[in-house]
Amino acid sequence: xxxxxxxxxxxxxxxxxxxxxxxxxxxxxxxxxxxxxxxxxxxxxxxxxxxxxxxxxxxxxxxxxxxxxxxxxxxxxxxxxx
Amino acid sequence: xxxxxxxxxxxxxxxxxxxxxxxxxxxxxxxxxxxxxxxxxxxxxxxxxxxxxxxxxxxxxxxxxxxxxxxxxxxxxxxxxxxxxxxxxxxxxxxxxxxxxxxxxxxxxxxxxxxxxxxxxxxxxxxxxxxxxxxxx
Numbered sequence: 001x002x003x004x005x006x007x008x009x010x011x012x013x014x015x016x017x018x019x020x021x022x023x024x025x026x027x028x029x030x031x032x033x034x035x036x037x038x039x040x041x042x043x044x045x046x047x048x049x050x051x052x053x054x055x056x057x058x059x060x061x062x063x064x065x066x067x068x069x070x071x072x073x074x075x076x077x078x079x080x081x082x
Numbered sequence: 083x084x085x086x087x088x089x090x091x092x093x094x095x096x097x098x099x100x101x102x103x104x105x106x107x108x109x110x111x112x113x114x115x116x117x118x119x120x121x122x123x124x125x126x127x128x129x130x131x132x133x134x135x136x137x138x139x140x141x142x143x144x145x146x147x148x149x150x151x152x153x154x155x156x157x158x159x160x161x162x163x164x165x166x167x168x169x170x171x172x173x174x175x176x177x178x179x180x181x182x183x184x185x186x187x188x189x190x191x192x193x194x195x196x197x198x199x200x201x202x203x204x205x206x207x208x209x210x211x212x213x214x215x216x217x218x219x
Binding site: 029031033034035036044045046047048049050051052053054055057059061063065066069070072080 | 106107110111112113114115116118120121124139142143145146147148150154157158160161162164176180183184210211212
């Protein structure tokens with residue numbers, strides 16, 4: 001756990017350990033998000049960080065697959081509830 | 083003169099129009115392709131509309147076919163909606179994603195239903211046992 005103090009301008013200095021952990025550099029953007037009663041902070045990724053993430057997947061995406069994802073959800077729900 | 087491909091014609095339309103609306107396959111292919119269409123569209127278009135059902139469909143496909151974790155999916159969607167020119171119901175979507183992360187037994191559609199009910203002060207009527215259980219808890 002690290003600490004920081006809020007200034008009158010609502011700014012904080014990100015503690016060095018957090019900066020190192022998140023590999024932050026000037027002009028990086030941060031994302032604050034709710035997690036239960038607390039707020040988590042992480043470095044905002046860019047779309048480039050996700051580029052080719054699934055490139056090794058053998059799955060060839062098509063319209064039927066997309067539609068079947070909806071249908072399957074309904075079928076699973078029906079099975080669970082009967 | 084070389085005839086333009088369908089994609090080139092679509093690119094021309096994207097350049098001319100100030101807004102586009104994105105389909106699920108663009109969001110999925112952005113994770114597969116080395117030079118994704120999504121990056122080009124976001125960089126070259128004033129308004130990139132992504133309706134909520136497109137995000138839900140993307141989540142279903144990433145879960146079911148690509149077996150991706152909720153964390154990865156949430157990270158990806160938060161990144162997409164961080165662009166100012168990406169237009170959707172960001173405030174509801176954030177609420178939905180927070181719940182989707184916290185409640186692994188609920189689907190994204192369940193999370194949407196709960197968020198919608200909360201925003202509009204409505205009671206939920208459902209036959210889904212997991213959802214009912216969550217509503218009581």
